[in-house]
Amino acid sequence: MISLSNARRIVAGAISAIVLTAGVVVGVAAPAQAADPATFDPGYIISDQRFFDSGAMDEAAIQSFLRSKLPSCAQANGVACLPNFTESTPSRDATTRCAAYPGAANEPASRIINKVAKACGINPQVLVVTLQKENGLVTNGSPIAGSYRTAMGYACPDTAACDSTYFGFFNQVYSAASQFIRYGVNPASWRYRVGSIAVQYHPNVACGSSVVNIRNRATAALYNYTPYQPNAAAMANLYRTGDACSSYGNRNFWAYFTDWFGSTTGPVNPFGYVDAVTPGVGQIAVKGWAIDPDSTASLDIHIYVDGVGTSVNANESRPDLAAPYPNSGTAHGFSSLIPVGFGGAHEVCVYAINTGPGTHSLLQCSTVVTPGGPPTGYIDSTVASEGAVTVGGWAIDPDTVAPVQVHVYVDSASVAVNANIQRSDIAAAFPAYGGAHGFSTTVPASPGPHQVCAFAINLGVGGNTALGCVQVTVPYPAGTIPELGRAPIGYIDSTVVSAGAVTVGGWSIDPDTAAPIQVHVYVGATGVALTANIDRADIASAFPAYGGAHGYSAKINAAPGTHNVCAYGINTAPGGNSSLGCVQVTIPAPAGGAIVEQGRAPIGYLDSAVVSAGAVTVGGWSIDPDTASPISVHVYLDSASVAVPANIERGDIAAAYPLYGGGHGFSTQMAATPGVHRVCAYAINNAGGGNSALGCATVTVP
Secondary structure, eight states: OOOSSSTTOOOOOTGGGGEEETTEEOOOOOOSSOOOGGGOOTTOSSOHHHHTOTTSSOHHHHHHHHHHHOSSOOOBTTBOOGGGOEEOOOOBOOOSSSOOBOOOSSEEHHHHHHHHHHHHTOOHHHHHHHHHHHHOTTTOSSOOHHHHHTTTOTTOOTTSOOOGGGOSHHHHHHHHHHHHHHHHHSGGGSSOOSEEEEEESSSSGGGOEEEEEEOSHHHHHHHHHSOOOOOHHHHHTTTSOOOTTOOOHHHHHHHHHHHHHOOSSOSOOOEEEEEEEEEETTEEEEEEEEEOTTOSSOEEEEEEETTEEEEEEEOEEOGGGTTTOTTTOSEEEEEEEEEOSSOEEEEEEEEEOOOSSSOOEEEEEEEEEEOOOSOEEEEEEEEEETTEEEEEEEEEOTTOSSOOEEEEEETTEEEEEEOOEEOHHHHHHOTTTOSEEEEEEEEEOOSEEEEEEEEEOOOSSSOOEEEEEEEEEEOOOTTOOOOSOOOOEEEEEEEEEETTEEEEEEEEEOTTOSSOOEEEEEETTEEEEEEOOEEOHHHHHHOTTTOSEEEEEEEEEOOSEEEEEEEEEOOSSSSOOEEEEEEEEEEOOOTTOOOOOSOOOOEEEEEEEEEETTEEEEEEEEEOTTOSSOOEEEEEETTEEEEEEOOEEOHHHHHHOTTTOSEEEEEEEEEOOSEEEEEEEEEOOSSSSOOEEEEEEEEEEO
């Protein structure tokens, strides 16, 4: 019983605890194997482990126990006995002492006890025993309404009437449980706390007191709730009354608990808490604390990840443990980084290793997911020089911070290289992995064009990843002409459209001669012949044996609409002509003119695919030549798609296509999981003709 009128003066009706109902003097009924009074320790009435074990019983177990004490009971005076009692409960918000309590209609007593125990972190057996020692509700088959109003004796001092603010079964159980926790939040605010303190035998000071070495938080809470210890007479007659100076509250609590639920201390197992299990790249961080009540020494903690154990000592300083566990010291924290190899789901179980009587304690088992998947990366550069190609880039495997291997191919020849060069830009973009993921290698190559490809080799979840392919041309040694019979080489560098025309530029060399050769350029079916003799410094540098006079450029008239532009290098000796490439272009109609003929497929481009945490933003433009109105674009992220109108104003599109205006841009953001994804966009045709692919890009979401 406690009084809230004076926070430091906890007046408990310990002497009245033996007076359970309606003035009838009763004692604790002796069980077949009664508690042994010789084992009662006034300084250690109950262990913290038992007192705060909120999972000791669930609702069904509580109800079964209550029913076992009252197998059948008649409702007397309109008041149900405890196994049959129900009450509608209010909701309570979370406090610093208890979690939130969701109220409900007509909750049975066993449910109220179970929910309060879990919300406040109190053993439900403690609440059941307190109901008995205060008002005898567990064994009273004919309770009166007043027994429920003051069920836990909360706010009912010996020297004053009970405070009606706290009337009601739920109100009493919740308030008492919250108060038990409150005692330990700031123990210095209360009279009874861990340490040697004089405790009276009776409210009458003339009955005297003795110094009790209160050894733990739970025992201190019982004394603050009921501030008297039993004297020798009370303990000599354990199940009956003692003398005029006897009090019974804490004696009866101990006796009821022992008889009903076993030892109040029992084997003392370690206890503690896992504060955090944090997955990282190739590792899992585990942090928490653990105490064995048998010792102030630091415990060993065994952490199992997927069944593989790691031992760490819980000897880190935890000042936050000083207040709730003053006898244990503060050197009980632990933290550890556990390597896990590759990414994916991992089971993490943490055990506190017992040091005395009792057994090891499982503190927590949980499943966490570490980053994983196929590698990601890119070819940054390809530099062709005489007899070789130097290839550079970067690659990361999400499963590990370690460097991965990259295989670089020049045509069919390959070389393996470790991606372990420090790159500050990679460190900034992928801080969890660091910057040591760049690669660079030089691969021998003969003069002429070559295909250069790179692949990141997977280490864990997923498969190898293509980092890209690039076409390069290795120059011939200075002053040499290769053997005759080779076909021309070259490229279309640029296609610039304007009203009624397209300007095509590029270069071409016939390896059989240093002289300029002819190039045939076709816009649709219309072709023109020109000589590739424009001086190009970049060509002179790449092909010093041939000089730079191998560029070409021509403006070719073309009707409005979409055309294929193709160029061919014309061979001068043995060998055949060579395709220098084909590009699709769209010639705009003159400003103010008419829309071109119906039935044309859309045109456009996927301009950008920008990744951010959890998303990809895709942008571009599209026009259907059949109409100046915006059309729909379908954007795919892997197999997921979204339809978006291409109606954003774009000045560059208005300039390039004055007949259609600029309102043909599109942009959309799509949610994406971490990893590598394929982004594609398709323009949906407005009338005759088919849909058009606007492009695809491979992106990596961090």
